[in-house]
Amino acid sequence: MHEQLEEILGMHFQDPKLLNLALTHRSYIYETPGEGRSSNERLEFLGDSILALISADFLYRTFPHLAEGELTDVRAVLVRTETLATFAREINLINFLLMGKGEQHTxxxxxxxxxxxEAILGAMYLDQGLEVVQRFLLPRLxxxxxxIVDKKLFKDNKSLFQELAQAxxxxxxxxxxxxxxxxxHxxxxTVEVLLGKEVAGRGQGRNKQTAEQEAAHAALVKRGWI
Incomplete structure (x- = not known):
């Protein structure tokens, strides 16, 4: 089964345990006691940092006209949860994940x-280094x-939504x-953005600020403003 995923990833893992760990969601651990397994959360932490480095390096080299703040905003849009989930779907990652029954149901x-x-990126890095991750990731990014840059989609979602909502x-x-x-760690x-008493959008993120940006983006899309 993992051979299929390795084919999609374009690499063969020297340490198959790394790939298996990357595919193990914490819900599987909770429902499968006594196996001595770990979840993919530590690999996710590592993969997040690798993703940040590769994307920052690429943006810095590719868009010399963008200021530091603009590069930060572009990267935030580029590597947000929605985008990474899309990348995961493109490689059919859901078919390989070990999850608890509740997560499987949803x-x-x-x-x-x-x-x-992100955990897969961490596993790829530990197994074969940064260049292999770059070769896999850059064609997607x-x-x-x-x-994002050409259409100026990196403008701050909260600022844009406030501007349009007021206008x-x-x-x-x-x-x-x-x-x-x-x-x-x-x-x-999860944050909701309100217009009066109406819930205009909902967003999720690793911190409150990111969740607010996602909520504003959802509201912009829902209203057809972007």
Missing amino acids: GGGQRVLASAF EPLAHT REGITPSYRLVSQEGPS NCEF
Whole structure:
């Protein structure tokens, strides 16, 4: 089964245990006691940093006209949860994940898929180094980055939504924290953006600020403003 995923990834793992670990969601550990397994959370942590490095290096070299703040904004859009979940779907990662029955029933949410994708990057790095991860990742990042820059999709979602909401509906958006789940090193925040009493959008992220940006983006899309 893992041979199929290795074919998709374009590499053969020298240490198959790394790949298996990357595919193990914490819900599987909770429902499968006594096997001495670990989840993919540590690999996800590593993969997140590798993704940040590769994307920052690529953006710095490719877009010399962008200022530091603009590069930060482009990267935030480029590697957000929604994008990583899409990458995970493109390689059919859901078919290989070890998850608890509850997660299997929901099909694995975007956060689960994004986390697993980052864990795969961490496993690839530990097994064969940074260049292998770059070869796998850059063809996915490059076209998307050009689209984001060319269409100026990196403009701050909260600022854009506030500007449009005030202009079109005469309301200033407000944000409220719905939930905060998971351990401190891998916490997930869920935030709603309100226009008056109406929930205009909902977002998730590893910190409150990211979740607010995702909520604003969801609201912009829902209203057809972007």
